[in-house]
Amino acid sequence: MTSATPSPHSPAALSVHGTVVARYHDGSDVEPVLSPRPHLHPVRTLGGTAVTEVRPEDHRHHLGVSVAVPDVSGVSFWGGRTFTRDRGSVLLDNHGRQQHLEWLAVEDSRLVELLSWTGPDGTELLREERTWAARPLGDGAWALDVVTRLRNTGGRDLSIGSPATNGRPRAGYGGFFWRAPVAADPPRVLGPGSDSEEELHGSRADWLALAGRSPEGRDWTLVFCQDGPERDPWFLRAAEYPGVGAALAWEERLPVPAGGGLARHVTTVVADGHPDPAALADAARHRP
Template sequence: MNTLTLDGSVLAVMRDGTDIEPTLSPRPYLHPVHTRAGTPVTEHRPADHPHHFGVSVAVPDVSGTSFWGGRTFTPDRGSVLLDNHGRQRHVSWLELAEDRRVELLSWTGPDGAEMLSERRTVRATGLDERTWVLDVRTELHNTCGRDLSIGSPATNGRAGYGGLFWRAPIAATPPTITGAQGLEGEQALHGSRAPWLAMAGTGPETGAGTGEGGAAWTLVLLQPGDHTDPWFLRAREYPGVGPALAWDTRLPLPEGARLERRLRVAVRDGHPGGTEELEALAASVRALP
């Protein structure tokens, strides 16, 4: 079992995705991811969206190939199951440490030909006794010998998801959503370019949280660097969040071009004391090297 470990504790399990059905776009992913106290903060294969797998890099449209899984939204027929599913395959490890993994991946289309090569870095960093930080960086390289573009259902008339995506577990009560500059709620933050956003929920009573009905957890998400994609966010229908590569227009990826994106997430036991505490936590996370 490949794991991310910090201070002797396993905080995330890295899975190669080889057991995923072809129609769900097989890919490596992280699950379960835990708080320091042991509360799970990811979900995979949920009944509502069986193609959601913990923390993964999932893109619904790379020049027509789905690396998201499940049905594809089409302008004329709606969501339909097409024979267009790709696969992300582990090629080699470039770096192996307890708290850091760097791997080379190959993104292949339905015909088995490589479309993209990816260098993915996953790192765990301690912040305090209740908080650790997961840092995921993806570097995509167009290796197929032709121009590509990245799209989403939004570029065909629906929701703009796709990119680094975090699927959280469902609980009896939807998580609360807070963002920078006093923004609150799914409606206010969905599609925004907020510098950070926080999702606070509850899970099974396996840790030391105090949330009603289960252990409390909080995720504070931000995009390091100068580039900030719009946030795709769900809370009421299901808890899921991630920066969207192609919110409403296609993203060109010419032959030989490279694309880099990064997501940094504070995984914290308990619920925040207020917006000021979240602002301070986000600042601490952004300041990490």
């Protein structure tokens, strides 16, 4: 069902069988130092439990579900401080923004938007078509598909980097990123054959799961899968804070030639309780 197209600054939502499961924000109210960008928050289970967080005290630049990149040829689309080889982590005047240009589709369960990635001087570096889509999986679970198609429109070769490519080991974050809320205890981490945060961080595991409990005592599970030919290493945090990302530049910079582009697709299963994550991952990959 297609709904009336909202203006860029009005809220939009994703629904599953009439239940709103995610709210869209264009990021226009985000402070420049946090690298304004579209994001989803709150994202909820079908039972109503929130499984995202925005602007937490530990990392103010974490914005629910977003696509955040710390280094596009020196421009931060992540927010906060930048890790440098000579000075470590410092606050620079290098923050870009992802600006919503137009809606390409607005439906109850699917939003498609056109975005402009601009540097601090307003020059466009990248243009993106992004899809946010929700679909039911049954048994109290649903899946969020985030598809990003980036094209270099800056008129010169660009490259994507990370703190790791700038000298901070195992900090190769940047790309799809999901920030979950903090509770009394950290979520349990699960992957095929492992429940070790250390082992799964940086791996290319077939799927990755967080099994947590809300501050109100309600259990939830998130299962992350990557679709398509490109499978990036997982960036994983649980003990320090709960967050999962797919890292575009884990150890080496990722070139994006002038006029070239890249595409990524991450599916996240959102479930009440603590069901079998492997079964959820299989269900997410089975599309009718």
